[in-house]
Each structure stands twice: as C-alpha cells, then as structure tokens.
Amino acid sequence: MSARPYVEPVVPIGPEPSDEPSVIRADHLEVGYRDRVIWSDASFEVRRGEFVAVIGPNGAGKTTLFRMMLGLQRPLRGTLSVLGRSPRRGNPLIGYVPQRHSIDIDTHIDCESFVRLGVSGTRWGPGLARRAEHEAAAAALESVGATDLAHACVGTLSGGELQRIFLAEAMIGHPEMLLLDEPLSNLDLRRSRDLVALVSRLVRSRNVTTLLVAHDINPLIQCLDKVIYIANGRMATGSPDTVLTSETLSALYGVPVEVLRDSRNNLVIVGGEESGGGEHG
C-alpha cells in the first residue's frame, strides 16, 4: 500500500483566462442513437492542461461523450474536434480508462505485464523482452505511485490499487489527453480523494488535459478547472464557480439542490447526492 494521504494544495477557483490552445471543441453537438437523442445542442471548449469533471445522473450520456471523443461513435449532428482533428479510433495521444469496477479475481497477470500492454498491445509480433517497454511500464507505474505493485497480480488488488494500475496503463504512451470513466465509483471518500489528488498531480505536472466522469463532485471540487454537466438532454459547461450553483444543480438533477460553501471555501452539495450518488452505476 503506497497510497498515502496527500493533500492537494487548493487550486484557486474562478474564471482563469487561459491562453493555452483548445484541444477539444464541440459545436452544437447532438448525440444518440437512431431512435433516441441522448443530448443535443452542446457547445463547449476544453483547453490544454485543464482538469475537467463530467458530471450528471446515471444514463445522462457521460460515457457516450467519451465514446465520441474516442471515435467509437459518431455524433448525429454538429462537429467535434479532438486534439485538432475529428475523432478517430486508436489515437495514441489519448489515454483511456473505461468504466470498470473490478477485474476477474482469476486474472493471474502481474501489473507490469498488464500496464505494458498499454503500449505494446497494438504492436505486431511476439516482441519478447523489449527493454524500452519494461522501462516505460516502470515509469508509468512510478508516475501513479504503484512501483511496489509491479509484481502483484491484478486479480488480487483493491479497488483503489486497481484504478491506479488502470491509470498507469493509460499513462504509459505519454498521452496528451486522459479520459477517465467513473474511476471513483466504488471507492470510499478517502480513497477517492487520494486518486483525485494523484490525477490532479499528473494533470499539473505533465500538462495532460483530463476529463473525468463522476456522479459525485465532492472529492473533485478543489482540483477542477471546468465542469461539464449533462442532464435532461442538455449540457452546461463552465468553471466550477459558475456552474456549481443551486440553480444549475437543481435543474440538473431535477430535484431541489443547495450548494453551500464551508469556511475553507470548499463547495458542499446538499440534496443532489441522494439522486446522483445512490447507486454504483
């Protein structure tokens, strides 16, 4: 267990005029399947190095947004550009952690081999004993503080350890962008905060643009640059300060929600969690 409590310095909240180039640009996007529109008329922009939370109730279409950025699904209408071009499958500049709470306990593979697949898994040939790949895997494990898990079996890891291994697998190719789908959903609050601190450190130190899907904003609030809200077939984006208001959240969850501030200027959401965080979906 190398997860030690790490308190991330509070990032100043507020509209921060950024001159970083935009890496994701959505223009009047409409998403869904032939017979069902999931959400529509979404326009937003994410700049390089931003840490963005994608929030919304279950079934709102958060994962669908990721699938579109990965080129696995096409928008019904509108345009989307990711890292300067339209999304394509297999973009090596994107590190992806799909929604996954556990791994089969009978998966007898050590973490190093698992993480290594993030870079070697798309290559041809048997490729045994490639020194550069081992070094890349070691570096990726170190970047998530999981060096001591290198020889552990992925099937035996705890939820928090597993998410760090998935993160290492996504980081191994030195991506410019991370898409993390519900990495916090079966972690307790303390482990959630540890993982968010880790992701936040990676975002800041490597300037990796990161989108993280969650249905509980609490562990994230302090580190975010931007929030993308998806609810009721619509999307609202902006800084946490402007979007995390009682009015916006009430509209989002469809129930009365109050947003309070504590003495350290942290945001506390009251009322939204019963509807949003009640199940591990």
Next chain:
Amino acid sequence: MSYRFDWNLVTDFRVMWQFEFMRNAFEAGTVIAIVAGIIGYFVVLRRSAFATHALGHVGFSGAAGAVFLGLNPVIGLLAFTMSGATGMALLGRRAATRDIEIGTVLAFMLGLGLLFLSLYKGFATEAYGILFGEIEGISNAAVVLTLEASVVVIAIVLVVYRRLLFASLDEDVAEAKGLPMAGLGLLFMLLLAVAISIAVQVIGVLLIFALMVTPAGIAVRLTKSPFGAIVVAVLVAVFSVWLGLFVAFFEGDLPYPPSFFIVSSSFFLYVGVRVAQAAYGRFLQRGRGDVHPSPSATHGSA
C-alpha cells in the same frame, strides 16, 4: 504383448520407439500438446472453455459426416469446427451472453453426429476414436498434416501475440486503441478450431479439456507472466501426453486407453497444484499469525 518397465528411461523409450505407431504417437502428441498449451492459455484468458467444449462437439458431427461419406475424418472436423467457430465469432464477443446459443447448437450437432454414425454401417470403432481419441492409431500422413497445421497456427499466434493478448485481457481499452476486435475474435476462434481438429486425434472430442484447458489452468496458477504461463502450459501438456503414452505402453496386459492416462496426468497435476497452493497459503497465514482465513490468501501465493 506386454513390455517390462525398466527404471532406465532411455531403454524404455528405445523399446517404445522401435514401433512406428509409437513414434507417430509421440510426434503427433508432442506437436499437438504444444499447440494446445499455447491456444489453451488464450482459452483460459478469454473464458472460452465452453466454446472449446462446443467446438469439439461440432467437430464430432463433422468427423462422423466425413466417415459416412467415406472421407478422412480430419476433413470433416476442420470443415465443421471452422464454420462453427465463424458462427460463434459472429454471434458476438462476450462469451457470457452466448451460453444459450452455443448450448443449443452443440446439442443439435451431437444429434447430427449420432445420425451420421447410425447411417454408417461399421460405426463403433470410428465413433469411439472420434469421441475418445486414438493416439496409437495415427498414420504417417496424419502426423505430417498435424505438423503442417501446427506450424501455421503457431506462426499466426506469434504474429498477433501482443494484439491478441491485449484484446483478450482489456477489451474496452484495446478497442479504443484501434484494435480490430471482431477480426481478432474471429481469428482466435479459427485458430481454436484448427487446434481442436488436430487435438481430437490424440484425446477425442470428449476429453479435449485435458489438453486445451487444464494445462493452461495449471499454468496461470504458477506464473503471472503471460509468456511464462504459455511456456508452463506447453510443458504440462507435453508432459501429460508423454506420461499417458508411457504408462499405457508399459502398464501390463490389459488394453487401457492412453487417453485415460493423459487425462489423469493433467487432472492430478491440477489437483496437486491446487492442494499445494492451499497448503502454502495456510502456511503463510500461520506465519503471519492470521487467524481469520481470507479467500485472497491462496490467490496471493500464486
């Protein structure tokens, strides 16, 4: 005609290998064990044991049909297992959702095989060979065919090794990384079909698990590295075949079938590994003064 077992193994092998049928059995058996160990690792990784079982049954009706038509059973095996594999791959990639479809098709296939065999007059020995294997009846031509098929299978696995591993272990990420999941799934099922078709000669459709699943099942308990697991699976499969042939040859006057001894060797190796690991896990717990038995302890020792 029984031969006396000698503790000098060199003498024993010299005795066995003076017979052409035993040389053929060892050659084909070894090559098939190597292929079964390699493909078996991916079977275990992809949780495709049921598909393997079903393809064996599909192969049975193909072989029976070929016998009925007066063709080489291997032709029928290959034709049926490969079309069955294609069908299963097209059904979808998540094995869990395919149990009912596969089960339905396999029952029908077994019935079809029965029909072919009852239409064919002298069916008993042929059916027995297909169901339980006839390693001591492998012809020279069959050895050559087995070798050729095995070289092709192993070469293809070497080329796609890392991609297949990635696609088997981490489907969603592999898909996002651009791997052709449907194509890899189909390719794997076809490799499995060929491996099963050649393995049937040694072990038969009903006992195919002993070579395709058990060795890999042992291997993943002994090593955490994919390549290491494949090596161990191959060694276990080869050892099982050799031990089975060895015991069947020297065991005495009664005609015990080698398939029984092959299945027994891999089975008892598996049981041995499980028991040893459970004991080791308990030993570790006692060392830690851990009074509560935890289910993860045995896994941790793997």
